[in-house]
Every structure is written in structure tokens, then in C-alpha cells.
Amino acid sequence: MADLPDKTTSFVDWYLEVVEAAGLSDKRYPVKGMNVWTPYGFRARRELDRIMVREIEATGSVPVEFPALIPRTEFQKEGEHIKGFDAQVYWVTRGGDSELDVPLVLRPTSETAMYPVFSLWVRSHRDLPLNVYQIVNTFRYETKTTRPFLRVREIHFFEEHTCQLDEESATVRVRSNLEAFGRMARSFALPFVSVRRPDWDKFPGAFYSVALDIPIGGARTLQIGSVHHYRENFSRPYHIAFEAPDGSQRFVHQTTFGLSERLIGAIVAVHGDAKGAVFPTEVAPYQVVIVPIPSGEKGPEVSQYAEEIARRLTGRGLRVFVDRSDDRPGAKYYRWETAGAPLRLEIGAREAASGTVTAVNRLGTKTKVGPASLEEGVLAALGEFDKALYDRALSAFRNAFSPASTLAELANSTTVRIVAWCGKEPCGRAIESAIDGALLGTPEGELPLPVPSLGPCLACGEASGTGWALAGRPM
Numbered sequence: 449m450a451d452l453p454d455k456t457t458s459f460v461d462w463y464l465e466v467v468e469a470a471g472l473s474d475k476r477y478p479v480k481g482m483n484v485w486t487p488y489g490f491r492a493r494r495e496l497d498r499i500m501v502r503e504i505e506a507t508g509s510v511p512v513e514f515p516a517l518i519p520r521t522e523f524q525k526e527g528e529h530i531k532g533f534d535a536q537v538y539w540v541t542r543g544g545d546s547e548l549d550v551p552l553v554l555r556p557t558s559e560t561a562m563y564p565v566f567s568l569w570v571r572s573h574r575d576l577p578l579n580v581y582q583i584v585n586t587f588r589y590e591t592k593t594t595r596p597f598l599r600v601r602e603i604h605f606f607e608e609h610t611c612q613l614d615e616e617s618a619t620v621r622v623r624s625n626l627e628a629f630g631r632m633a634r635s636f637a638l639p640f641v642s643v644r645r646p647d648w649d650k651f652p653g654a655f656y657s658v659a660l661d662i663p664i665g666g667a668r669t670l671q672i673g674s675v676h677h678y679r680e681n682f683s684r685p686y687h688i689a690f691e692a693p694d695g696s697q698r699f700v701h702q703t704t705f706g707l708s709e710r711l712i713g714a715i716v717a718v719h720g721d722a723k724g725a726v727f728p729t730e731v732a733p734y735q736v737v738i739v740p741i742p743s744g745e746k747g748p749e750v751s752q753y754a755e756e757i758a759r760r761l762t763g764r765g766l767r768v769f770v771d772r773s774d775d776r777p778g779a780k781y782y783r784w785e786t787a788g789a790p791l792r793l794e795i796g797a798r799e800a801a802s803g804t805v806t807a808v809n810r811l812g813t814k815t816k817v818g819p820a821s822l823e824e825g826v827l828a829a830l831g832e833f834d835k836a837l838y839d840r841a842l843s844a845f846r847n848a849f850s851p852a853s854t855l856a857e858l859a860n861s862t863t864v865r866i867v868a869w870c871g872k873e874p875c876g877r878a879i880e881s882a883i884d885g886a887l888l889g890t891p892e893g894e895l896p897l898p899v900p901s902l903g904p905c906l907a908c909g910e911a912s913g914t915g916w917a918l919a920g921r922p923m
């Protein structure tokens with residue numbers, strides 16, 4: 449097998465080959481940007497969904513599912529929103545032989561599907577908060593180059609939509625979403641920054657948008673999710689109003705929280721290395737892969753022992769795969785390293801005779817486990833692997849940012865830059881053109897990085913009103 453392209457110098461080629469070699473997605477479907485979830489990729493997605501559901505439901509959100517088609521009349525009620533999405537929507541204009549009276553939009557996101565119904569659900573302050581989420585496919589007619597998981601036209605999408613009593617409660621909801629994402633990100637072993645996007649880059653129709661960004665090498669960044677505060681921007685056109693305790697009619701304040709399959713792309717991009725993908729244990733399609741190494745007459749005993757170990761570990765809640773193929777052990781090791789399985793158990797005649805296993809984690813650490821407390825030993829090996837993987841990601845994350853104190857310094861940035869910005873748009877635009885990228889925004893809360901003392905705005909030299917901002921080149 450040929451080596452993978454170099455991750456640092458040829459990131460995109462490396463990424464595409466890893467997705468392919470790991471068997472996560474089949475891009476041969478005959479619609480551009482719409483890929484097939486393979487059995488292995490689907491398993492990763494199922495774990496991703498499980499983690500998202502666990503964390504969002506812990507905050508009191510409940511699942512719903514709205515239809516995929518939205519009447520044009522509803523889609524067009526909020527002016528900014530429609531402007532932002534008009535060029536990206538697929539239209540359904542025919543039903544069988546007839547032209548539809550009202551053309552239908554295939555949802556690019558579900559505000560305009562949900563909010564007409566929210567206006568029926570919300571009547572009184574007792575109906576609030578309304579916190580619902582759905583995990584559905586959404587459709588966007590991407591005009592940029594599509595890439596599996598990172599930029600697709602049919603998106604596996606998590607979206608939470610909430611209605612709150614007032615602006616303050618909506619702000620609290622935004623914070624709660626950011627905390628929930630922090631817990632999810634720990635499961636994915638992904639360090640990230642939350643940044644409030646500048647006004648010119650917020651979600652269409654939002655009061656403000658907080659993006660979840662990760663550095664992916666050089667000055668490049670990837671947005672892996674977002675949380676938005678809508679104030680009354682949607683509740684007014686959609687008439688989502690309630691009677692307050694004092695009898696007055698008020699509009700709800702709304703928030704949304706969006707995540708997608710891009711998280712799988714992010715996991716590949718951040719953790720993957722020269723050997724292929726690397727999955728943290730929580731998201732791994734298979735957490736433990738058993739490779740039996742039958743030798744001569746001990747073959748049947750080895751196979752039997754491998755199956756027994758698989759049963760015992762499955763019994764402990766682990767996702768286990770026994771590689772029973774006829775390939776040589778070396779080929780199996782290679783396959784599962786490429787596919788990113790956290791832990792491989794090598795089982796030969798010696799292990800079968802002693803009731804042990806040889807555990808090799810995806811970062812190359814080898815340990816003998818058993819015979820006493822074999823299951824605990826395997827769980828401990830997974831725990832050590834996760835810690836080492838997170839430490840590796842955290843160290844890369846910390847090295848991925850550096851301060852810049854002049855516009856000129858931004859030109860040849862090899863990291864995401866920490867800059868002082870006064871908050872004015874012309875200065876923000878000047879920073880963007882200097883880095884040939886984007887002003888990502890201002891950190892929401894503490895930046896999880898060491899920062900120098902704040903200087904004047906890079907562009908105008910005035911005292912920096914907003915504090916730190918980040919600038920980079922979004923992928």
C-alpha cells in the first residue's frame with residue numbers, strides 16, 4: 449500500500465485519502481456532494497448522534513421531527529434569513545404531473561418549518577421554555593468544492609430550536625448550549641474555541657452567532673458548530689407570542705444550536721496521522737479489534753479463545769470486532785490502524801495458553817493484559833489511550849495559535865492569529881484582507897490559551913474595545 453500524502457503539506461489530499469482508506473464514506477454516488485454512509489462510517493455517525501442526544505437531553509431538550517419540505521410562503525417570511533439561504537436551496541416545484549401551486553423548499557435548516565407551528569404551540573408563559581431538537585438530513589446547494597463530511601449537499605444535521613421568555617433567558621440558553629458542547633467535545637477529544645462572529649458573518653437573521661471553531665493546521669480553521677441568539681427576529685414575523693403573567697402579549701426570544709456530520713470530518717482531521725484515522729474510544733465504530741493469530745495445530749484453540757474474549761468484552765459494553773478474515777496478521781494490523789480503531793488485541797497461542805491478551809493502542813503503546821482482571825485491564829488501556837490522544841490534540845491546539853501585533857505580520861501566518869481589534873467593521877475588514885481570510889470573532893468567555901497583554905487595535909491603533917479577536921483562514 450502506498451503511503452498517505454503528508455498531512456502538513458498536503459492536508460486536503462491527505463484528508464480525502466484517509467476518509468477513503470478508512471472506509472468511512474463512498475463518494476461514488478452519482479449526485480455531487482451526496483455521499484453514501486458505509487457500514488463503518490454509519491457506526492461512527494451513530495455514536496456521534498448518541499453523544500449529542502445524551503448531552504442535549506441532559507439540558508432539558510426533547511426530540512421532535514418536522515417535515516423536510518417547507519412552503520415558499522413560510523420560507524420567505526424573515527427577510528435576512530431568506531437572503532442568506534436563497535442561493536442554496538433546492539426547490540420542489542412539481543408533484544407528479546402537476547406544477548405545485550406553492551413551490552416547496554427542501555429544508556436547508558428548519559427555522560421556517562418549525563416556527564409557524566411554534567406559534568400554535570406557544571400560547572402562555574407556562575408553555576416556555578420550549579426546547580426541542582431534531583437530527584435530520586438537510587439540503588444545501590453548495591457551490592464550493594464538496595468534501596466528504598466537511599462540505600456536502602445532503603447534511604446529517606443536529607438542530608436545537610428554543611423559545612424563551614426574554615432576552616436574558618435566551619442568553620442563558622446560549623450559555624447552556626456552549627457548556628453542553630464542551631462536554632460533547634471532550635467525548636470527541638477535540639479542543640475548540642467559541643467565538644462570537646462579527647456582525648457581517650453571523651447566521652442570516654440572528655441577533656448574534658457564536659461559532660465553535662477548531663484549528664486544523666497552518667492558519668486554517670474549521671467551524672464545527674454554532675449557537676445563535678435570535679432575539680425576536682423570527683418570533684415577530686412568525687408570530688410566536690405568549691401572554692405574560694401581567695396579561696400583556698409578548699414575543700418569545702429564540703435560540704438555535706447546530707451541529708453536523710462535520711464533527712466526523714473534524715475528528716479525522718484533528719486526530720488522524722501518517723497511518724490514517726484515529727477515533728477516540730467514545731466515537732469509535734469498533735473500540736476493540738481482535739486479531740487472532742492462529743499458528744499450526746493451535747489454530748482452533750486460538751480462534752475459540754479470541755471469540756471468548758470478544759464475548760467477555762462485549763459483555764462489558766464495548767464495541768468489539770473480531771477480524772476473522774484470511775489476511776495475514778500484518779495486513780490486519782495495517783487495516784485497523786488505517787481505520788483508526790483505538791485498541792487492537794493480538795491473540796496467539798501464547799495468549800490462549802496463559803489467558804492473556806497483547807493490547808496495542810492506535811498510538812503504538814503495547815501492554816500485556818490479564819489473566820487477572822482482563823476486562824479491567826482492557827478498559828484501563830482504552831482510558832490511557834484516550835488520555836494520550838487528548839493530550840496530543842491539546843498540545844497541537846495550543847501550538848496552533850500565536851499573537852500578531854501588526855497587520856503586516858498577518859500575511860504569512862502559519863497559525864491562527866490572536867489580534868487586538870477595536871470592534872469596528874472597517875478595521876475587521878482590514879485584518880481579514882491582511883490575513884487573506886476571516887476575522888473569526890471575539891472569544892465567548894475565556895480564551896483557553898495563554899494570551900499576552902492587550903495592545904491597541906491592529907488596524908487603527910486605537911484602544912481595543914472588544915479585547916482579543918481571532919483571525920484565520922476558514923476552510
Ligand SMILES: [Zn+2]
Pocket residue numbers: 869870871872875905906907908909910
Ligand atoms: Zn480599529
